[in-house]
Amino acid sequence: MALFLDLDNTLLPSKAAYEFAIGECAKDWKERKLGGDFFSLYESARKKVKNQLIGHSSNRLRLLCFKLMMDAFKKHPVENQKTNSSESKSTNDFQTKDIADVLWMEERYHFHFLSYLNAEAKKEIYQTKLFPKLVALSNKVPVFLTTNETLRTQLLKVSSFLPEQFRFTLITSEEVGFEKPTIKFFSYVLEVSGENSEDCILLGDNWEDDVLGANRHGIASIHIPNMWGEGDVKEYPSDTPAPIWTAPSTVAALEFAELWFLKRQK
Structure with missing residues (x-):
């Protein structure tokens, strides 16, 4: 048996822990001044990951979402952001320094999620x-x-x-x-x-x-x-x-x- x-x-x-973690991550994203609307960027990235990796366990990785969020923001920065032509490419492309932000966001997500569970x-x-x-x-x-x-x-x-x-x-x-x-x-x-x-x-x-x-x-x-x-x-x-x-x-x-x-x- x-x-x-x-x-x-x-x-x-998990559902309550997830909702709490995402809410706190939105604050972290803003505090780190990563740009764009966190929730719209996250939902778009989450949908893309789910569709791309149907049936695969990796479709649940927040790291993929945060990486796609950074990609999306880099490619479509705030409309009123003014840069000259020489700055445009470096601003809109994913850079080595951006990796730290992606990894930091994943770390923050797990911190918030596990903090909620620990308290519960x-x-x-x-x-x-x-x-x-x-x-x-x-x-x-x-x-x-x-x-x-x-x-x-x-x-x-x-x-x-x-x-x-x-x-x-x-x-x-x-x-x-x-x-x-x-x-x-x-x-x-x-x-x-x-x-x-x-x-x-x-x-x-x-x-x-x-x-x-x-x-x-x-x-x-x-x-x-x-x-x-x-x-x-x-x-x-x-x-x-x-x-x-x-x-x-x-x-x-x-x-x-x-x-x-x-x-x-x-």
Whole structure:
């Protein structure tokens, strides 16, 4: 038996951390006087990266976004910026000195993101409800964190947020070479776990990537739309290869998974 857990927005509040980090990066961009409107430059760069690298873990790298932002601003500087012809080329081209700004922005993004997670992890709701349940389950069944991300990024997140006593195996799409919900990703996860699909259950927030991706392999799954909602775990009516449940919170889903494992042991 094995427990497969999504990481972002299932175990840690990545969406809120991301929004906080981008907001703070906008301040950093302005403070460093890099020019242009940060948010419009970022959204344009993010869209380009996503479209260019569909299905590739690198599409999540902020470093690529910041590099493209600098490229875009250099090519299309502020309209009222006045330069003579000799200055124009050096102003509009990416230069060696610009590399420091790109790397600095990436560093600031991770600093803000991880600072948010570190602060969240100290809150009572995590310390008394989520973390104890995770640690207890990880001592009973093998736990695999299955994520669409780069390895370095996820290592930083986990080390900044989850408790030291939590036992797990981390599997990222960067390592696999394919993202969820591809067949190759879940085939790899099952191979690493050494378990039969019917003896595994997955918890995740993304319906397509987590729930349906696992379900196509006959892996039972629990959909968690909200980390801290209220209500009961309910079975989702479907004719899929394996059962699907919806849970109001991550803690409720973990408690349900624990009972599911106990029933399968009998």
